[in-house]
Amino acid sequence: MIERDPHGLPRSQGGFLDASLSVGGHNLGQTLLELRAILENATIGIMFTRNRVVSRANPLCASMWGYEPDELIGLPSAALHPSDEAFAELGREAMPVLAAGRTYRTERPMMRKDGSLFFCRISAKAVDPRYPRQGTIWIMEDVSEDRLIQDALDKSARELAGIFETSPIGITVVRNARVVRCNRRFEQLLGLPPGAAMGLSVERLFARGDEAAALISNTYDELLAQGYQRGEFLLLRSDGSEFWANCSGHVLDPADPAVGTVWLVEDISRQKAAEAQLKRALEQQETIFDNAAVGIMLTHNRTIVRANRRLEEIFGYGPDDLMGRLASVLHPSEEAFGRVRERALGAIRQGETFIIEIPGQCKDGRHIWLRVTGRRTDQERSSLDVIWIFEDITERHLAERALVQARDELEQRVTERTAELATANAQLQGEIFERMQTEQRIWHLAHHDALTGLPNRALLHDRLGQALAQAERKGRRAAVLFLDLDRFKSINDSLGHAVGDELLKQVAQRLGGAVRSVDTVSRLGGDEFVVVLNDMICVDDVVLVAEKIIAALGPPVRVDAHDLRVTPSIGISIYPDDGSDAMQLMKNADTAMYHAKSLGRNNFQFFTASMNDEAIRFFNLENRLRAALDQGELVLHYQPLVDLRQRAVVGMEALVRWNDPEQGMIAPGEFIPVAEETGLILPLGEWVLREAMRQNRVWQEQGYPLLPISVNLSPRQFRQRGLVETIRAILAETGQPARLLELEITEGALMQEVGETLSKLEELAAMGVRLTIDDFGTGYSSLSYLKRFPVHKLKVDQSFTRDLCEDREDAAIAAAIIGLAHSLELDILAEGVETAEQLSMLMGYGCHKFQGYYFSRPLAPSQTDTLFHPSSILEGATDWGLVASP
Structure with a gap:
């Protein structure tokens, strides 16, 4: 009987085959030595099985499974698999392939001696397909690390694909001036159905076709030079409408620009419209300022920083001559200016309106009489910024002096004319007082709600801006509470607008009593109110105010023999957590208010980013539902x-x-609440x-x-x-x-x-x-x-x-x-x-x-x-x- 080594190969008594042993002219010993060397030094695992038992294996194969070479020989093949079911499954797959004389290949988990698993790439072939009992040769390779790398790549690809498809900003990949890939948001911005943007020429996206080619050429030159490019462009939707977009492009591979570029596209039409509206408002204010019938001047700590044309005409100065000069230049002397300034400072610093009639000095030295009104522009600033209004009352003053002179000359007629002059003087003073009251009434009407007397939208934005500036300076918080009365419409519709108006007045009074004097309660219109809370130390302070408002509106409101109960839904946004500007805070508070309504009303909710997503989903579902009603879906x-x-x-x-x-x-559970x-x-x-x-x-x-x-x-x-x-x-x-x-x-x-x-x-x-x-x-x-x-x-x-x-x-x-x-x-x-x-x-x-x-x-x-x-x-x-x- 021939003795065999641990691999199952025959050997002589001395451990080496007889070199003289030959078969058919071949040196069999030499061949077996070569085969053993191949088996022992192979960089992959090699195993022979016969009757589902390991009959041979090289050292690398035994090491791969954690066995010594002698331990592996004679081991049942099933012991190398995670379970009997996994082994049986391999057998069902491999047997037909091996019996046909083909090579069976697969990748599957295997089990080491210590029970740990690793992924193995397997190639197997029958030694002789005609005689299955001759066994099978298995080539094994540990690919666990490759598998982990591939899994990580697959996960990364899925995550990137998820970001690509769910991004609220349009994303497109451009190659050779054509769209080769884009997300759904990009197609929605252009009003295209899914897949319609593929292959689209970039030139087609621009609203101004005659400028597109030059614009693309300049853009790509900058893009290739810097690796990125940003700009605002007027783009064209499929329905022919235009919209402004903020486009940001990056080269995918700076070393190979031909690979293409990726662009982020964001619709900024609303922002552009808001900017245009603001510009028009500023132009209107400039027009009013420049064409006012009275002289207007703004001073900063006694220095003139702005003056309108009427003021320059009153004092005889040319355009912009007064800019940067001290305000004392308009007075007869430094002493006269000092006396007026001393009287004005006390009232102005307390936020009051200062009014006085004084002599003024023109550029050519002439003296004129003026009616001067001054008011501080910002109570919170340490510097003193004052707006002054000048009216030339020289003629009236001269008339008064003429009256005095006539009285001196005609002293004998004083007695009979005293009553008449007193009456005329009283009427004159009445007109002055009435004009002052009218000015104040006009200002109040322009900045307050006519029904409730609360600040209106214009004054609200001014107060909110002041609150944000104060919060930034002090490192504190400010809060915006957007409040809507639940079911107010049903009261208004059923009991009439007169009852609804009285209800709103009483609600306004209760809201005013629930906050501090430094806070602002405003009515935007209808049953919508906004409360601005100044100088809040922490969020808990906001919670206390919201609870106080709900408690204040809890008791019934008595209106024309009706006991009316109104409850509020309150949305809250916090500066700076939920936004750094007034518009964003108002929008987020409004979103939170709708969330409070959806949670049953008569409660308050703080804004979260998920609400914004929910609001967008709600808006999209509403639009789709409207279309579904029209289209018979x-x-x-x-x-x-x-x-x-x-x-x-x-x-x-x-x-x-x-x-x-x-x-x-x-x-219906998904769309009926939206319909309601x-x-x-x-x-x-x-x-x-x-x-x-x-x-x-x-x-x-x-x-x-x-x-x-x-x-x-x-x-x-x-x-x-x-x-x-x-x-x-x-x-x-x-x-x-x-x-x-x-x-x-x-x-x-x-x-x-x-x-x-x-x-x-x-x-x-x-x-x-x-x-x-x-x-x-x-x-x-x-x-x-x-x-x-x-x-x-x-x-x-x-x-x-x-x-x-x-x-x-x-x-x-x-x-x-x-x-x-x-x-x-x-x-x-x-x-x-x-x-x-x-x-x-x-x-x-x-x-x-x-x-x-x-x-x-x-x-x-x-x-x-x-x-x-x-x-x-x-x-x-x-x-x-x-x-x-x-």
């Missing part, structure tokens, strides 16, 4: 209402769905009513039995004026009797404005429309009102049905609602039934009408037979011991 599905005593379908509930061309079928918030619920609800009645008429024409259709009315839809007339018109239009329409109204909607609700319900009931209280038991209704309302049916809410079998409290509530319905002789139906156990318990409580997935999901009108005959459930009704009622 809404559809109705119908769910049968089953009576097991009759073993029949006794009605249908119409449920709206949105068949979006891009996202497919969208459930934006008012789209009114046209949407009217469409649902009309479409449900139209479909019922189609079924009747097809020979199906007459069944009532249930339609949900939202609270806002129920409160709208003209609801009864709209329903009557739809029934007449579709030719449907009122008894085939069943309106489902939530418990909460019924309890608002109970008197008006009862009147509207009685009108609908008189028409023959059936009324159902939906989601009964989830609100706060009064049984005394329930008894008065002309309702026909109660529905056990699915929130009670869902946990009926596990929650004793839900079971007790469901039993109580069913018992209450029987006591009041009202029809009762349980919704959300999904299991036989729920059905059994509800029937035990005395309920026999049901709705839910146990019987049928909501189905399209095309599935009519299933809707009218859910046979698999109804035929099994006998399992519950029921028989059909006659």
Whole structure:
């Protein structure tokens, strides 16, 4: 018997093969020595298996698995795999390939002796495909590090792709002046459908075609020279409209510019419009300043920094002659200027308006008389900046002197003229005082809300700017509270604008009492108020003020025998955390206010970045929903209402769905809240009513039995004026009797404005429309009102049905609602039934009408037979011991 080494190769007693051993003229010993050298020194693992057992392996292969070479020989192949299932899977894949004489290749995890895993690249081939027992040769390579690198590259690529596609800024890659790649935002900016921008010429993007080529050439020269380029360009959308864009470009590879460039494109049309508006406002102010009928001068610590043309004309100076001079140049002497300045400083420093009549000196030395009005421009600054208004009253003063002179010359007539002159003097003083009052009244009207007397938008922005400047100087915080009165519109619409105006006045008073005197309460219009909090040390101070405002508005407001309750939704933004300028803080506070409304009203919410994203999503969904209404993308599905005593379908509930061309079928839970918030619920609800009645008429024409259709009315839809007339018109239009329409109204909607609700319900009931209280038991209704309302049916809410079998409290509530319905002789139906156990318990409580997935999901009108005959459930009704009622 031949002795073999650990690799399974034969050796002589001395450890070396006999060099003289030869077969067929070949030196077999030499060949085996060479093969052993190859096996032991190979840089990859080599293994031979026979009958699923390791028969040979080189040292690298044993090291790869953490074994000594002798340990690996005779080891079952399955021990090298993570599990028996992994080994079996390899066998199923490899056997057909090996049996066909081909090479089997794969990459898979393997298990070392210590139980750790590593990735291995494997190549295998049968020694002799005709004789499988001759075994298999396996070539192994540890690729764990390559695998980790590849996984990291894949993850990085996914993250970059995610950033690319979700970026709010348009991104495009340009090569040879054509778009080779872009994200969806870039296409949206250009008004292009997905994929339409690929291959588009860059020249096509510019609104000014004749300038595009030169602009591109200059831009690319700068881009190649610097590696990047930024600029603002007028771009063209696909619909022909233009917009300003801020474009930033970078060379992908400075060493090889031909690879292309990447551009970031941001729509700055609003910013451009705002800049243009600001420029126009400044030009208007300049026009007013330059063409005013009085002289106007601005001084900074006694130095003239600006003067209008009228002031230069009054004192006889040329254009800009007064710039940089001391204000004393307009006075007869330094002493005269000192006396006036001493009198003015006290009033001006206290923020008061200083008015005086004094002599002035013109450039040519002439003296004139002036009426001078001065007021400080900024109370917070340490420097003294004052705006002065000069009126030339020389003629009037001369007239007064002439009167005095005439009095001296005609002293004998003084007695008889005294009364007349006193009257004239009183009238003159009255005119002066009236002019002063008029000026102050004009300023007040220009900066305050006419209804509440609060600062208006213009004064608000001025105060907010001052608050931000103060906060920056002191290193403190400032806060903007955007406040909207919940359901104010319904009060205004139902009780009239006079009541609404008085309510706003009292709300304004309460808001003023809830903040400090240094803070600002402003009314923007309607029921929107803004509160600016100055000099806040920490956010907790803002919370206290918000809570104080909610408490102040909590008690009812008495207006014309009405006790009105108004609650606020408050959005809060903090300087500098949420923005560094007034416009950004106002916008963010407004966004936070809408978030507060969505969380149930009568609360306050601080701004977060996610709200901005949510606001954008809400806005996009609103626009898409409007388009869906116009383009007929809404559809109705119908769910049968089953009576097991009759073993029949006794009605249908119409449920709206949105068949979006891009996202497919969208459930109402996603778009109905948007419709409620934006008012789209009114046209949407009217469409649902009309479409449900139209479909019922189609079924009747097809020979199906007459069944009532249930339609949900939202609270806002129920409160709208003209609801009864709209329903009557739809029934007449579709030719449907009122008894085939069943309106489902939530418990909460019924309890608002109970008197008006009862009147509207009685009108609908008189028409023959059936009324159902939906989601009964989830609100706060009064049984005394329930008894008065002309309702026909109660529905056990699915929130009670869902946990009926596990929650004793839900079971007790469901039993109580069913018992209450029987006591009041009202029809009762349980919704959300999904299991036989729920059905059994509800029937035990005395309920026999049901709705839910146990019987049928909501189905399209095309599935009519299933809707009218859910046979698999109804035929099994006998399992519950029921028989059909006659």
